[in-house]
Amino acid sequence: MSSAKERRTSNQITIPTITTSQSTPQTPREQKKKKILFKCALTNTISDVLTNREGWAQTQGDDWQFFWVTREWMTTCYDKHKFTEKQLICHFRNDFELTRKDFLIKNYKKARKAKEKSGVDVATEFNFIPSSYVLPAEYHLFVEEFRKYPTDTIWIMKPVAGAQGKGIFLFRKLKHVQEWKKKDSSGSEALPYVVQSYIHxxxxxxxxxxxxxxxxxxxxxxxxxxxxxxxxxxxxxxxxxxxxxxxxxxxxxxxxxxxxxxxxxxxxxxxxxxxxxxxxxxxxxxxxxxxxxxxxxxxxxxxxxxxxxxxxxxxxxxxxxxxxxxxxxxxxxxxxxxx
The missing domain is CATH 3.30.470.20 (ATP-grasp fold, B domain)
Incomplete structure (x- = not known):
């Protein structure tokens, strides 16, 4: 598979390795300096892979070069942490702009509109997400779009922050869209949904x-x-x-x-x-x-x-x-x- 820039492909993250040149037996501390030092906030497969990777060593201090952080760390510690030159972490502060369905659609539509204004034929050159709306904010826009389609058109509803297929359902009639309006057992409003034309x-x-x-x-x-x-x-x-x-x-x-x-x-x-x-x-x-x-x-x-x-x-x-x-x-x- 070719890369998204200059057709380069990589199967690993490259981090500079600290090395020493010794002719005498090395102490454990000196041995550690030859390795890429990492921390991992998780205790799952990611932790196992890093622990078993040759040339890598776990550290509990702040001398790490690679840190697999949690979202909580990004929220509470990222802005306070003073990074050294070679330190690398696995998230961006606001990556939700791409990874939350509603933000993905918002940013796609904005980019598509800009392309269209610049004279690009977006129907052929910028068309890779099905017709999409975020409910309830864009409900009326969706209804207008819905009425332009044949009556047997299938639509799909997805929670904006859902995973593993939870909360997803398909429908053909507007009355079925009311599902997203239902309240949960606590009485609070359900999370927003994304509705898209189904790729039939x-x-x-x-x-x-x-x-x-x-x-x-x-x-x-x-x-x-x-x-x-x-x-x-x-x-x-x-x-x-x-x-x-x-x-x-x-x-x-x-x-x-x-x-x-x-x-x-x-x-x-x-x-x-x-x-x-x-x-x-x-x-x-x-x-x-x-x-x-x-x-x-x-x-x-x-x-x-x-x-x-x-x-x-x-x-x-x-x-x-x-x-x-x-x-x-x-x-x-x-x-x-x-x-």
Whole structure:
């Protein structure tokens, strides 16, 4: 997979290594100086990978070069921390401008409008997110748009900060949109939702819908696309006859696992290289190359849409997860960006 800038690809973060030159046995402290020093605020797979990585050593002090921080640390400590030259952390202060669905849509629309004013044909050159509205703020705009579409058009509703398929539902009639207005058990208003026109003609493999998770490492003015990634398939074969069957329309593993006949051994994932080999076998190299170029453009344009909003601190990087859906013409559509 080529990179989003100058076609460079990287599978790791490069941090300068401190080295010493000794001809006599080294003390533990001297041995530690030869390694990349890291801290990790989590106790999950990320911590395990860092701990077991050759040439890396964990530290509890402030002499770290790499710190996998939490969102809480970003909120409470980022503005107070005095970074040394070689220190690097895994988040930007306001990365939500890209990773919250409502902010993603707001910034996409703003960038699209600017492109249109400059004479760009946005219908062909800047069109990678389906028609979208944030409710309740844009409810009346959505109703106007809704009435322009055929009556059998399918729409999809998503919580702006949801994950793992929770709270997502499809509908064809306006009365079903009232779901987002319902109050939770505490009596407070439900979180805002994003409503989008549903991509009704997804590319199918074996009759099943899928989306793709692509990892993009971003540092100010540079972005690298990881060679690895994966495609997630729906549990059941695709059909638009029913909009209520999550096993047909959603590709989240968390949703598939709830199916009575879910088989963890069979799995519902392909690696990204396997998927593109399949594309090549079905459509040829030329078509797949165009799709990859279109995909790179989606990544670049989405990052450019927030470049003046996200604080460009050189001590920060972000590992974004781009969720992409291909339609039957191999056009990539951006569903969301996660961290």
């Amino acid at each position: 003609n997804p590319y199918l493999v074996g009759g099943k819908k899928f989306d793709v998770r692509i990892y993009v490492l971003f540092r100010p003015m540079n972005a690298w696309v990881h060679r690895e990634g994966f495609a997630r398939f729906s549990h059941s074969r695709y059909s638009t006859e029913s909009v209520d069957d999550a096993f047909v329309h959603l590709t989240n593993v968390a949703v598939a696992k709830t199916a009575a006949d879910y088989d963890p051994e069979r799995g519902l994932k392909w690696s990204l290289p396997k998927l593109f080999r399949f594309f090549k076998s079905m459509h040829g190299q030329s078509k797949v190359s165009k799709t990859m170029n279109d995909l790179a453009k989606v990544i670049i344009e989405s990052l450019k849409s927030v470049q003046n909003l996200i604080i460009q601190d050189t001590h920060c990087f972000e590992l974004y997860g781009y969720d992409i859906l291909f339609d039957e013409n191999l056009k990539p559509w951006l569903l969301e960006v996660v961290i």
